[in-house]
Amino acid sequence: MTAAMPADFIDLDEVALLLDIDGTLLDFAPTPREVWVPPSLRRTLGGLLARTGGALALVSGRSLADIDLLFAPLELPAIGGHGAELRIAPGERSDPSRTPALDPMVKRKLASVAELGPGVLLEDKGYSLALHYRLAPDKADEVTARVAAICESFPDFPLEALPGKAVVEVKPAAFDKATAVAELMQLPPFAGRRPVFVGDDVTDERVFPILAPLSGTGFSVGREVDTADGSFDGPADVRAWLDRLLERQPAE
Ligand SMILES: O=P(O)(O)OC[C@H]1O[C@H](O[C@H]2O[C@H](CO)[C@@H](O)[C@H](O)[C@H]2O)[C@H](O)[C@@H](O)[C@@H]1O
Ligand SMILES: [Mg+2]
Numbered sequence: 001m002t003a004a005m006p007a008d009f010i011d012l013d014e015v016a017l018l019l020d021i022d023g024t025l026l027d028f029a030p031t032p033r034e035v036w037v038p039p040s041l042r043r044t045l046g047g048l049l050a051r052t053g054g055a056l057a058l059v060s061g062r063s064l065a066d067i068d069l070l071f072a073p074l075e076l077p078a079i080g081g082h083g084a085e086l087r088i089a090p091g092e093r094s095d096p097s098r099t100p101a102l103d104p105m106v107k108r109k110l111a112s113v114a115e116l117g118p119g120v121l122l123e124d125k126g127y128s129l130a131l132h133y134r135l136a137p138d139k140a141d142e143v144t145a146r147v148a149a150i151c152e153s154f155p156d157f158p159l160e161a162l163p164g165k166a167v168v169e170v171k172p173a174a175f176d177k178a179t180a181v182a183e184l185m186q187l188p189p190f191a192g193r194r195p196v197f198v199g200d201d202v203t204d205e206r207v208f209p210i211l212a213p214l215s216g217t218g219f220s221v222g223r224e225v226d227t228a229d230g231s232f233d234g235p236a237d238v239r240a241w242l243d244r245l246l247e248r249q250p251a252e
Contacts, residue, residue, distance in 0.1 A: 005230050005232055006217065009245075012048070012052045013053070015052065015195070016052065016055040016194070016216075017048060017052060017055065018195050019059065020058075020199035020201070021060040022035065022061070022165070022201075023165060023200035024198050025239065026070075027234070031134070032062075040243070041239055041242075044246055045076060046074050047246045048246055052193075054089060054189045055190050057079060058071075058079070059078070059180070059207070060079065060081075061081065061162075061164065061203065063081050064078055064081075064085045064087055066080075067080055075091065077090065079177065079180040081125050081127055082162065082169070082177055082180075082203060083177055083178075084125070085098070085127075086184060088184070088187055102126070102129060102171075103157055105154075106154050106157060106159070106170070109150045110129050111124075113131050113146045114131065116142055118135075119136025120133050120136050120139055123167075128170060128172070129170050130164075130170075131143050131169075132166060134167070137166065144163070147161050148161055150170075158174065159171070159172065160176075162176075162203055164202070177203060177207050178207045181195065181210060194214065194217070195216035197211055198221060198238055200223075205228075208228050221237075221238060
């Protein structure tokens with residue numbers, strides 16, 4: 001891949017670092033629970049959080065509870081559930097009233113899609129539900145079609161079926177990562193900083209267009225995207241870049 005990567009020196013007093021998790025910071029694993037978080041990544045993220053004055057956030061489709069289990073004992077500012085949850089600072093809670101739970105009837109219908117085969121896995125986040133087919137790739141089309149049909153059969157609930165990497169997620173249509181990043185960037189300590197966003201998925205592409213008006217930049221991972229400012233080959237390159245960002249800061 002030849003597209004530009006972000007510079008190894010970025011003034012951490014001026015930027016907000018916004019980082020997707022799966023496929024960006026972490027390598028993919030067969031199931032959501034099997035990902036590995038290198039201890040060095042926790043240290044680097046903790047260091048960058050301090051050096052940015054708290055302006056580092058994870059921007060993920062995962063729930064905040066899941067994110068916190070993965071990165072424990074580190075707790076970071078984060079957008080969870082594709083924008084369903086928002087935590088501005090470690091120790092704070094996302095306002096539970098910002099996203100109501102998915103209707104139980106919708107959930108039950110969607111859960112029945114897992115009957116398609118033993119490799120179709122359900123991930124319930126409360127406000128949204130994901131159907132994973134990484135272990136049953138032959139079921140991809142069927143899962144996607146069944147989920148789309150179920151969403152259409154509930155016209156009273158504006159739902160969105162979000163395609164991802166070997167997953168389709170159903171969530172309320174009212175928000176996504178872009179709306180949540182725009183919200184985050186209005187709040188201290190993020191407000192007034194230049195966002196630097198890194199993400200690997202089609203769901204992350206929605207964020208790229210909102211960055212330029214904030215004097216920000218966006219980078220894709222694993223593929224080149226026209227609306228991004230550059231790309232990384234894979235999560236290992238993103239992790240190495242974050243290490244260099246921290247190492248190359250002037251001593252405090
Ligand atoms: O927005 P992200 O932080 O990239 O999260 C997107 C989804 O990631 C997780 O699923 C993906 O990663 C799993 C572990 O590698 C993999 O098994 C699965 O096939 C991928 O789709 C997570 O489980 C979802 O909740 C996130 O929305
Ligand atoms: Mg991702």
